[in-house]
Amino acid sequence: MLAPGDRVVVSVPASSANLGPGFDTVGLGLGLRETYAVEVTSAPGLVVELAGEGADELPADETHLVARALRTALEVCGVPWVDGVGDDSRGLRLTCRNAIPMSAGLGSSAAALVGGLGLGFALARGGELTEDDLTLVNTHAGIAEGHPDNSSASVYGGLTVSWMPSPATVRTARLTVHPGVEPLVLLPTSTRLSTSIARGVLPDFVPRADVIQQAGRAALLSHALTADPTMLLDATQDWIHQEQRRGVYPESMGVVDELRSLGHAATMSGAGPAVLVLARAEVADVVVTEVRSWGRTWRVLRPGVAAQGLRVESV
DSSP: OTTTTOOEEEEEEEEEEEEEEEEEEEEEEEEEEEEEEEEEEEESSEEEEETTTTTTTSSTTTTHHHHHHHHHHHHHOOOOOOOOOOOOOOOOEEEEEOSSSSSSSSSSHHHHHHHHHHHHHHHHTTTTTOOHHHHHHHEEEHHHSOOOHHHHHHHHHHEEEEEETTEEEEEEEOOOOOOEEEEEHHHHHHHHHHHHHHHTTSSSSOHHHHHHHHHHHHHHHHHHHTOGGGGGHHHHSSSSTTTGGGSSSHHHHHHHHHHHHTTTTTEOOOTTSSSSEEEEEHHHHHHHHOOOOTTTTTEEEOBBSSSOOOOEOOO
16 A cells, blocks of 8 residues: 655656657667656646757646656556546656657657656556566557657666567567667757658558568568677668658658768657667767768767666665
8 A cells, every 4th residue: 555755756768769661660768868756745646847859849747758657557556537526635746857758759759658657557566567577568658658759768778679579469579789889869849740641641651672672671670689780771761651751851861861871870769850860889989070060950869778677766
């Protein structure tokens, strides 16, 4: 039973999905972390405090995505939602410190789901998250998202390949990224794009020849990221989603084209408009210098790979 004063803090990383050919299946945890805290109070009701990215735009109530995921996890654990109903004098204070840019293709919604679920399970378990709990978080977040690429990378960090053998099952393989790979994120400062718009332009059918090409490059992607980064340019070629979306993020695709013409493994990050460059470590500085020489209004982030995903920071 929760008691006033019970408190948990978790952090969860950003993610980049697809990485070119791994559409809806491959994710990479990035070292840019959100921090969420929940505390049981003696004042009835839910208080939501927001800071950081999107703080002025997100709802500060029970409809916030982290709060909804927190509620789901508590209910799974058999803990009734603490909302001050009836004679229950307990409440919750939820604090969200957001570091992931919204509507950018860096998994902000997946991180919110994973973080909220992690808060709920950790609070119900007395401040711990077991491997079984992470599996539950991975499952619930993947189902809620509909495709577990971003959410699995936020749960586990590193490189993940995920699939759903049934609508209610999520499976994830966890791979170690080669130390010679440095992810770079190029973020347009004035452009956002909702995932629903980006997905809405995709065709219902894909030519068989394109599917064959895509399957081969997706297999090569795992090898390039874990064993041989020199193959990353070929391994990040896509046929089934990036070109089809060119019209909704033409500036970003122009950046992808330009960097790939220079030999750098640039792809769209998730649904965009951020661009991910899977740079070989020895040329990462060259890529950064090149982008900054353009004089365009792009932020260049060097977040590194998140070696760890969802974690409890304190209780």
